[in-house]
Amino acid sequence: MSFNAIILEKDEINGFSHSLKTITKQQLLQQQGDTLVQIHYSSINYKDALALTNKSPVVRQWPMVPGIDGVGTVIESSSDRYQAGDTVILNGWGCGETHWGCLAQYAYLKSDWLIPLPQNITPYQSMIIGTAGYTAALCVKRIVDFGIKPQSGTVLVTGASGGVGSVAVALLSKLGYQVTASTGKLTDKEYLHKLGASNIIDSKQLKQAGKPLQKEQWSAVVDVVGSHTLANVCAQTQYGGIVACCGLAQGMDFPATVAPFILRGVTLAGIDSVMASYDNRIAAWNLLAQYLDDKILAHIGNTIRLDECVDTAHNMIAGKTKGRFVVDVNK
Template sequence: MATFKAIRIDKADKGTVARLTQFDEADLMDGDVTVRVEWSALNYKDGLALTGKSPVVRRFPMIPGIDLAGTVEQSSHPHWKAGDKVICNGWGLGETHLGAYAEKARVNGDWLVRVPDSMSVRNAMAIGTAGYTAMLAVLALERHGITPASGPIVVTGAAGGVGSVAISVLSKRGYEVIASTGRMSEADYLQHLGASEVIDRNELTGPAKPLARERWAGGIDSVGSTTLANLVSMTKYRGAVAACGLAGGMDLPTSVAPFILRGVCLLGIDSVMCPIELRRAAWSSLVSDLDSRKLSEITHEIGLDQVFDRGSEILEGRIRGRIVVKVA
């Protein structure tokens, strides 16, 4: 097809404008693999791009969407052939490279990961960047030496995509999980995912003490700012916190005390440019350690035309779990 359905973001007199339109295949960017996109997902970064509330988009016009899964249509890359089922997360999709909210994408074959044999293309996007990032964080804690015997793990932004998957995976791997949320009405949901305790995020939003009472062996944080500062100050001796988000802000008002007096480590989790070996390890672990029934329960499906409204909702913290976007 010469044209295909896509969401396009353009510069406007004031900010940007996003609309669902037809996009010319000839205007796709360079790449050695063309993918027929079947499913995508809605992430916090996608909400920022769609609403223009943060300068996520670096070139115009842009097709947003940082996650895609689908079928290879054409390939000159030695590792991929027509018919292969593939996943692409990050690498500038939806920011500097035309992204996933379109029926076709052309990308660098080195960016792709094969959809695991036992996983559907839809479920790959139900997991998406959020779930893959959560698994990267879990693996980072374990590489640091944090085990279930070390003590509880706190997960912030618990009802969101990263938090929901992190709780489910940690619980499956035998950890005691403390879920922190601003929506205490979601306590039953979080406990069903595997949280043994649910705390109000207000316990972590005040000014952080240099050293507070030790409460957990580690944490997975998607909020940043004072929440992350409080997490670090409450982490036990030689514990670690994996930081992977900034929903609460980019600042980090903390002190060096937890690092030099308790030996706490702050582990940065980057999902965008993450090496391919770590990506494959994360996706492989997700096959065995993410309960498919729980994944189904936390996933909601929408069409391309619905991402505009839901993009605003995800920025307002009103989305529970994961949203998959049916593209094809």
């Protein structure tokens, strides 16, 4: 058996390269795993874009098949958890970093990393959601579990035109929250309003250094940007509010003070989707299955081929994309 996959390579002589290659089953099974999955769809997340463009040291073993997301059919498994014919989802777990991922027609994975495809979500829709949407659900769940209610006030979503932001806006709106979307692409206003945003602001006003404490505006925040943006939204969060932090699009730094936390009781909650527990994954996906309808998913999703992944990644890093990109690995 042989199949197509994107291969990332790097060495001292040739440097970094990417190519679409034919891989054999024997090569694939050299990876550590217990479940062979025929991949139907993958997706491009920000981390995938960083790997595909070599803009950040995401890949830690070479050569590497990128792709932190995948949905497909189990072909064979030595685990009792899944049987041939089951449809499963992968999100994270070091795939595309230290283990061959899902920008390929087959993947050899560990059963502990997989969850069953939820009811009411098709395989294609699951990759419109992908890690970005699943991370958004973890953020929203954290806000809800913290006790923030729709009547508590407006919720801010930064990076709202991106994958995480798009799903966060849609989920929060469906749950009854008033959502303000922050974006650097004001041409996306119609797109964001259709997702449920009631107000849209220019992200430029959050990206510069600001005062340690600012006017209280948000009952909660989903932030994917980091750096000065994260510092500013913490300074603008209402007394007793929460900021769910899950990204670093602007930067990994956090140039802030302790003022919002000790004077307003603001909580900064870090959201990790890569190693989240099985129960948290199931809860997040159930939230998505319950509240994201077909129209919203169709509005967010775009479909590309394997040979379009690198160009899409460059556009994503440059901030020229919106929504989610599903990869049909069989085209």
